Amino acid sequence: EAVAVRGVSLREDLAVVRLTGVPNVPGLAATVFAALAEKNIIVDDIIQNLYQNAESAILGFVVSSEDAAIARELADRLARDHEMGAVEFSEKVSKVSAVGVGMRSHSGVAATMFQALAREDINILAISTSEIVIGCVVPRQDGPRALAAVHAAFGLGDAVNENAAS
Amino acid sequence: EAVAVRGVSLREDLAVVRLTGVPNVPGLAATVFAALAEKNIIVDDIIQNLYQNAESAILGFVVSSEDAAIARELADRLARDHEMGAVEFSEKVSKVSAVGVGMRSHSGVAATMFQALAREDINILAISTSEIVIGCVVPRQDGPRALAAVHAAFGLGDAVNENAAS
Numbered sequence: 001e002a003v004a005v006r007g008v009s010l011r012e013d014l015a016v017v018r019l020t021g022v023p024n025v026p027g028l029a030a031t032v033f034a035a036l037a038e039k040n041i042i043v044d045d046i047i048q049n050l051y052q053n054a055e056s057a058i059l060g061f062v063v064s065s066e067d068a069a070i071a072r073e074l075a076d077r078l079a080r081d082h083e084m085g086a087v088e089f090s091e092k093v094s095k096v097s098a099v100g101v102g103m104r105s106h107s108g109v110a111a112t113m114f115q116a117l118a119r120e121d122i123n124i125l126a127i128s129t130s131e132i133v134i135g136c137v138v139p140r141q142d143g144p145r146a147l148a149a150v151h152a153a154f155g156l157g158d159a160v161n162e163n164a165a166s
Numbered sequence: 167e168a169v170a171v172r173g174v175s176l177r178e179d180l181a182v183v184r185l186t187g188v189p190n191v192p193g194l195a196a197t198v199f200a201a202l203a204e205k206n207i208i209v210d211d212i213i214q215n216l217y218q219n220a221e222s223a224i225l226g227f228v229v230s231s232e233d234a235a236i237a238r239e240l241a242d243r244l245a246r247d248h249e250m251g252a253v254e255f256s257e258k259v260s261k262v263s264a265v266g267v268g269m270r271s272h273s274g275v276a277a278t279m280f281q282a283l284a285r286e287d288i289n290i291l292a293i294s295t296s297e298i299v300i301g302c303v304v305p306r307q308d309g310p311r312a313l314a315a316v317h318a319a320f321g322l323g324d325a326v327n328e329n330a331a332s
């Protein structure tokens with residue numbers, strides 16, 4: 001619902017690292033993030049679902065482009081040490097976020113946001129939410145267009161590009 | 167870092183629906199959420215990662231227990247109509263969320279939160295974040311213990327159970 005969303009922003013220069021086939025046992029997410037913290041890697045979002053009938057998880061996390069290489073190297077090592085599956089990687093991505101109040105009727109707000117992106121033929125690579133934010137990772141070249149489209153879809157004024165020179 | 171987290175809360179009576187093998191093409195997330203919105207299903211979190219070398223996605227969403235059956239039925243239909251993979255389902259789950267300011271050094275805050283859960287042998291089923299929230303879905307019976315453990319890990323006072331009678 002248009003009234004629920006009060007702002008949309010774009011964060012650029014990101015990458016997504018995905019650990020696949022993570023055994024679904026307590027302690028693994030802790031191990032992964034202790035390792036990232038120990039390398040001082042700043043993580044923008046953490047996104048996990050189970051799959052393979054809940055035997056495994058896909059544990060994804062978003063980092064800045066400048067930390068991408070070290071994050072990927074660390075992910076490769078963790079995958080080997082803990083018998084995970086392949087490490088997947090999406091480089092050169094951006095994240096567009098819709099911020100609102102009372103977005104618990106997420107399905108309506110999400111539908112509006114995703115439809116705005118679909119109309120622009122923009123592919124949604126990752127989605128992560130909280131009660132007041134819906135964040136969509138898109139290919140870098142589509143970021144500015146995604147920002148404008150989502151802004152317009154919620155009837156808002158000038159789009160805010162966090163990366164634009166002020 | 168303890169100073170960054172100002173509160174932890176627990177939301178109970180949830181379920182997670184996971185669409186697997188979702189073709190990674192623009193427009194599918196929009197189709198799924200338009201269908202959920204049309205049935206007035208309230209979605210608590212939306213969690214998506216790509217996998218299978220970015221050919222497909224796992225698109226998960228958290229709903230209340232009372233909407234679980236209708237959400238699952240809808241997911242089954244969408245999976246058939248759009249040639250997705252199996253629909254997976256986690257019933258009887260709760261979500262513990264750490265709320266903070268300046269949590270962009272997520273890896274340290276996340277490590278602390280996940281380690282608190284690991285020490286209690288609590289399995290993390292799903293993770294979704296925004297800039298100020300880290301949310302972990304855990305089995306229902308572990309919710310109250312998860313809340314207490316995360317609270318203590320961040321040096322906070324009385325835990326807030328959103329579901330406790332006031």
Ligand SMILES: C[C@@H](O)[C@H](N)C(=O)O
Binds near residue numbers: 023026030048288
């Ligand atoms: C997959 C990973 O999150 C695991 N379930 C854990 O609790 O650490």
Ligand SMILES: C[C@@H](O)[C@H](N)C(=O)O
Binds near residue numbers: 196
């Ligand atoms: C998988 C799904 O999110 C798809 N990438 C879309 O943009 O709709």
